[in-house]
Amino acid sequence: MPNRTVFFISDGTGITAETFGNAILNQFETTVRRVRLPFLDTADKAHQAVRQINHAADLEGNRPLVFTTVVDMEVLSVFRNECKGVLLDMFGTFIAPLEHELGIKSNHRVGRFSDASQSQAYNDRIEAINFSLAHDDGQSHKDLQGSDVILVGVSRSGKTPTSLYLAMQYGLKASNYPLIPEDFERRQLPPALVPHRKKIFGLTIAPERLSQIRNERRPNSRYAQLENCRMEVSEAEAMMRREGIRWLSTTTKSIEEIATTILQEIRPERLEY
């Protein structure tokens, strides 16, 4: 049982506080108890949170770590003045030097979204998610030209989660299209894909890992057999090489790493936005 508690404190959702804190905690070989306290947008709620933090401090006999992205000065001062934890204050630390550099004052606005439905970028993101869902697993050839990127690869190579991540995180219309044994026999790209070659990105995977993933879904099937996985992967890689399609292996990579690599390769302008 960890005897140190970490709090993520925010006047918004706390997602940034959590990303910030977890990135830093990941640098330490230590186990902690994590508590997220979102939507602390009044001094009253801050006082309540402080009581919870100070209670943990007394109970555990050491100072809780408190990662905060609170921007409201009244709320923040409650933590600064009364909290027994170690305050790791993202905004307090970086806003002041930036105000100096930019020569303007910050607006202390809470959260990324004021009214999400009014934001074009937000609506584009929702539209991209719907698009990616409708174009999952080769479901629809319609509007394939509306795709920003088309992922190809054998079944269970990681196309679906990557497409959804690209849509959700970057508002990209990401379709995906399976490469199946019929394509390998014909030794040609699926005909629906041919006109969109420039948008295609391939995912491959080590046959051993593929067999393991497929076995979880359809145990002891031919589909999951190592021999069959070896054949499909080798045919798919040969096809991508022949067709000049860029590709990467997802075997040891997270969705985030795959998505970042695809962005670099397919739409570098998305890295400069």
Added chain:
Amino acid sequence: MPNRTVFFISDGTGITAETFGNAILNQFETTVRRVRLPFLDTADKAHQAVRQINHAADLEGNRPLVFTTVVDMEVLSVFRNECKGVLLDMFGTFIAPLEHELGIKSNHRVGRFSDASQSQAYNDRIEAINFSLAHDDGQSHKDLQGSDVILVGVSRSGKTPTSLYLAMQYGLKASNYPLIPEDFERRQLPPALVPHRKKIFGLTIAPERLSQIRNERRPNSRYAQLENCRMEVSEAEAMMRREGIRWLSTTTKSIEEIATTILQEIRPERLEY
């Protein structure tokens, strides 16, 4: 055309650097050009990035802002010594005080994922995404008891993107189930849902906004008519009230805000993990 460039610098994907930087930039009413430079894991790549930053500095006549989550000390020192930008250094700033507080050294490990496929949490996340896809829009009653949360609401109230976000971000098995006119006529929850009442969370939406969203998908349909939307929303809210289901209005909320609220209500233990 903005005349200040912001760089997000990382030896990993740069996603944390971008979250960190954008949260802070959002506090300023200013337009900037954004460039993300991921995977800078050698001094060579760092030198190349520094040239790009210094070129922007010379061209624009002011100091680029450089948000960094680089952990490799050799890479970081290239930026510290040679870069003309304003270095906003998340790890450099917060690691040292934490080493002091925790009494241990940080490991300077790059990125959140070493080999994603070996991580149980990562595999759970992928499984949750697959589960949520299979249980989108009431597609499958099977394993509904395997859901962590079941979202209900009228068509286009925000259930699908929220389910996928809960799965992708928190590894929650989130199903969703539409409330349709037949349910309102019967004045009862869809029978498949009744055994799972404790996991149900409702989403509602202002009829005007719903009509606007539906009109984009099926212009001039009865489905999209304001009168029909008013009726469906009012019936759905009456049903949720009658059945004692917790619910919120998604009208002006982002997926992130909706998901955070659901976590607080349905599975508070997820906030303490």
